[in-house]
Amino acid sequence: MVLTGCSSSSSSVSSSSGAAPSLKVSGAYMPKPVSDMAAGFLTVTNSGRSADRLTSITSTISDSVTIHRTENQAMREVKFFDIPAGGELVLERGGSHIMFMNLKERPAQGQEVGIELHFERTDPIKVELPVKETNFNPATR
Secondary structure: OOOOOOOOOOOEOOOOOOOOOEEEEEEEEEEOOOOOOEEEEEEEEEOOOOOEEEEEEEEOOEOEEEEEEEEOOEEEEEOOEEEOOOOEEEEOOOOOEEEEEOOOOOOOOOOEEEEEEEEOOOOOEEEEEEEEOOOOOHHHO
16 A cells, blocks of 8 residues: 655755655555554655655644664664665564654544645655554564
């Protein structure tokens, strides 16, 4: 499944050197929450000639949406994730991910949760996260 989640105006930003990030989002999903917290996963691919950074995420489902890195089985909040030129940022189970705290509502499987990704250089990208079964893991499918 591929979700581009961006319009032509939000997929790149101009710079004086002519090199710009060009971002696309794919593989987005949220496992069905079982408490007032949830996680989100997706991949941001940068086909541009310069790097960018994912700096924050907003959503109407929670006022507290943060980004986390998992290292040595410990989760810690980070201020940003780098997205290299010609590379990708992968947010996946067991690794880096999005955390939604104090959910205002608990979405059901089959619904979609809207989020907006904010970057250092590129305009925000709106993405819909399909809510999957609680134990969904695309790596095992």
